[in-house]
Amino acid sequence: MYDICIIGAGIIGCFLARDLSRYRLSVLLLEKDADVANGATMANSAIIHAGDDPEDGTYKARFNVRGALMYRDLCRELGVAFLETSALVVATSPEEETTLMMRYERACRRNIPARILSRDEALEKEPNLSDLVTMAMELPTTGVICPWEIAIALAEEAVMNGTDLRLESPVTGIVRLPDTDIFRITTPGGIYETRSVINCAGVYADRIYAMVSQGDAPGFTVTPRRGEYYVIDKLREKTVNRVIYPVPSSVGKGILATPTVDGNLLIGPNALDIDDREGINTTAEGLSLVREKIGKTVRNVPFDKIIRQFAGLRAKGNGGDFLVEEAGDVKRFINAACIDSPGLSSAPAISEYIITEIVSRYFSLIEKEDFLHRRPTLRLDRMPSAEREELVRRDPTFAHMICRCEKITEGEILDVIHREVGARTVKGVKKRARPGMGRCQGGFCEPRVVEILARELGVAKTDIRYDDAESVLLTGETKADFDGGEAGV
Numbered sequence: 001m002y003d004i005c006i007i008g009a010g011i012i013g014c015f016l017a018r019d020l021s022r023y024r025l026s027v028l029l030l031e032k033d034a035d036v037a038n039g040a041t042m043a044n045s046a047i048i049h050a051g052d053d054p055e056d057g058t059y060k061a062r063f064n065v066r067g068a069l070m071y072r073d074l075c076r077e078l079g080v081a082f083l084e085t086s087a088l089v090v091a092t093s094p095e096e097e098t099t100l101m102m103r104y105e106r107a108c109r110r111n112i113p114a115r116i117l118s119r120d121e122a123l124e125k126e127p128n129l130s131d132l133v134t135m136a137m138e139l140p141t142t143g144v145i146c147p148w149e150i151a152i153a154l155a156e157e158a159v160m161n162g163t164d165l166r167l168e169s170p171v172t173g174i175v176r177l178p179d180t181d182i183f184r185i186t187t188p189g190g191i192y193e194t195r196s197v198i199n200c201a202g203v204y205a206d207r208i209y210a211m212v213s214q215g216d217a218p219g220f221t222v223t224p225r226r227g228e229y230y231v232i233d234k235l236r237e238k239t240v241n242r243v244i245y246p247v248p249s250s251v252g253k254g255i256l257a258t259p260t261v262d263g264n265l266l267i268g269p270n271a272l273d274i275d276d277r278e279g280i281n282t283t284a285e286g287l288s289l290v291r292e293k294i295g296k297t298v299r300n301v302p303f304d305k306i307i308r309q310f311a312g313l314r315a316k317g318n319g320g321d322f323l324v325e326e327a328g329d330v331k332r333f334i335n336a337a338c339i340d341s342p343g344l345s346s347a348p349a350i351s352e353y354i355i356t357e358i359v360s361r362y363f364s365l366i367e368k369e370d371f372l373h374r375r376p377t378l379r380l381d382r383m384p385s386a387e388r389e390e391l392v393r394r395d396p397t398f399a400h401m402i403c404r405c406e407k408i409t410e411g412e413i414l415d416v417i418h419r420e421v422g423a424r425t426v427k428g429v430k431k432r433a434r435p436g437m438g439r440c441q442g443g444f445c446e447p448r449v450v451e452i453l454a455r456e457l458g459v460a461k462t463d464i465r466y467d468d469a470e471s472v473l474l475t476g477e478t479k480a481d482f483d484g485g486e487a488g489v
C-alpha cells in the first residue's frame with residue numbers, strides 16, 4: 001500500500017517523485033519504458049523559456065514564469081548543467097514588429113528582464129541573423145538544460161530517498177475499490193494499491209484518466225503534436241550563441257535555433273498533429289520545412305554538418321492549457337496532463353503546486369530530517385584539469401577512451417552504470433554519459449558499451465538491449481564454431 005502512485009517518469013513525474021520524497025510518504029513511480037525520461041522529456045528544444053510567451057491567465061504563464069525562476073538553483077543543487085544563453089526573438093516584418101512590441105510589454109508586466117534591440121544591435125550579438133531581421137527582443141534569463149539529465153538526477157534523488165521506481169511497468173488498469181479511498185493499479189508485472197494517484201503519462205494521460213473517470217467520456221483528450229529537429233555537430237565557429245526564436249504564431253514558438261548544453265546546435269521543431277502516440281519518426285516533409293523556415297531568421301546554418309535528426313511529441317490538450325487539477329469526479333486522482341510546451345520550463349512549479357495545493361489536502365507534509373542529495377555524475381569535460389588528472393592517476397579506467405567523438409572514458413561509463421537508477425541499456429548509457437552522441441553516432445563506441453554493460457551487469461552480450469525489450473542488438477556469435485577452414489587459420 002502506497003500513499004501516492006505517480007504514473008509516468010518524464011520530467012513532471014520525476015520532479016514530483018523527488019519533491020515528494022522530502023516528506024514522510026510512501027511513493028511509487030511507475031514507468032512503462034525501460035528508462036526514465038524516454039517520452040517528450042527526451043525529445044524537445046531543451047529551453048528554459050523566460051515566460052513571456054503563454055497567454056495571460058493560463059497555467060502555462062503562471063508555471064512557466066515561476067519554473068524559470070526556480071531552475072538555476074535547482075540545477076546547482078542537483079549537480080546538472082544549466083547554460084544561461086539568453087535569447088533573441090526576432091521580427092522580420094512591420095506586423096511582426098508590432099507583435100514583438102506587445103510581447104515586450106507582456107514580458108515587462110511579468111517582471112521578465114527584456115530589451116528591444118535594433119537590427120544593428122542584434123547583429124552585434126548574433127552576426128548570423130538573416131537579412132530579413134529588422135528588430136529583436138532580448139531575453140537575458142532564457143537558458144538551456146539537458147532535459148533527460150535533470151530527469152534522471154531527480155529520479156536518482158527520489159530513489160535514494162525511498163521512492164519505489166518500477167520501470168517497464170505500463171499501467172493497464174486502475175480501479176477504485178468500492179467504499180474505500182484505495183486505488184488498485186494493474187501492470188503486467190504486479191498489482192499495487194495506493195491512496196492517491198498522480199497521472200503524468202504524457203501523450204497517454206487521457207487514456208489513464210479514462211480508466212477511472214466516472215463520466216461517459218473522458219474529460220479531456222490529448223493529441224500528439226510532432227516536432228522534428230536537426231542536430232548539428234559541435235563546431236569551432238558557432239552559428240549562434242543564444243536561442244533565436246521567430247515571433248511566435250498560433251501553432252507555437254516556431255522554428256528556432258538553439259545551442260545545447262554540450263555544444264551542438266539544434267534546428268527545429270515543426271508542429272504537426274498526428275494520430276500515432278508513438279509516432280516519433282522524422283519525415284522528409286517535416287525536415288524540409290524546418291530547413292526552409294530557419295532561413296527566415298538565421299543564415300549560414302551548416303546543414304552539411306548534420307549528425308542526427310529526431311522528433312518528439314507534444315501532448316496537446318483539447319483545452320489549450322495545461323490540465324493540473326484533482327479530477328472532479330474521482331477524489332485523490334490528480335491529473336498533470338496536457339503538458340505540452342513550455343512543460344519543461346514549468347515542471348518544478350507544477351510539482352510545487354500539486355504538492356502544496358492538492359496533495360496537502362490529504363496528507364500531512366512532514367519533512368524527513370535525513371533527505372539525501374545525489375553525487376553529480378563524473379564528467380571529465382566538466383572538471384578542472386587538476387581534478388581530472390587526479391582522477392586518472394587514482395583510477396586508470398578514466399584514461400581508457402571509449403567514445404572518441406565525445407571523449408568519454410570507461411570510468412565515466414562505469415559511474416553511470418553503478419548508481420541509483422543506473423544505466424541498463426545502451427541508450428541508458430548514452431543518455432547519462434554521452435557515448436554515441438557525437439559525429440559517428442555510436443559506430444565506434446557502441447560495441448564497447450555493449451561489452452562494458454554485459455561485464456558489469458553479469459549478463460551475456462546478447463542480453464544487452466539498445467532500449468526496450470524488443471530492441472535486440474546481438475542475436476548470437478557469427479563464426480562461433482569456425483575451425484579455421486582448410487588452411488587451418
Ligand SMILES: Cc1cc2nc3c(=O)[nH]c(=O)nc-3n(C[C@H](O)[C@H](O)[C@H](O)COP(=O)(O)OP(=O)(O)OC[C@H]3O[C@@H](n4cnc5c(N)ncnc54)[C@H](O)[C@@H]3O)c2cc1C
Pocket residue numbers: 007008009010011012013030031032033036037038039040041042043044045046047048049169170171172200201202203204205208225226227228269311312313314315339340341342343344345346
Ligand atoms: C518538439 C518539442 C519541443 C519542446 N520544447 C520545449 C522547450 O524548449 N521548453 C519547454 O519548456 N518545453 C518544451 N517542450 C515540452 C516538454 O518537453 C514537455 O512538456 C515535457 O517534457 C512533458 O513532460 P511529461 O513528464 O509530462 O511527459 P513525458 O516526458 O512524455 O513523460 C510521460 C511518461 O509517461 C509514461 N507513460 C505513458 N503511459 C504510461 C502507462 N500506461 N504506464 C506507465 N507509464 C506511462 C511515458 O513512457 C513517459 O515516460 C517541447 C516538447 C516537444 C515535443
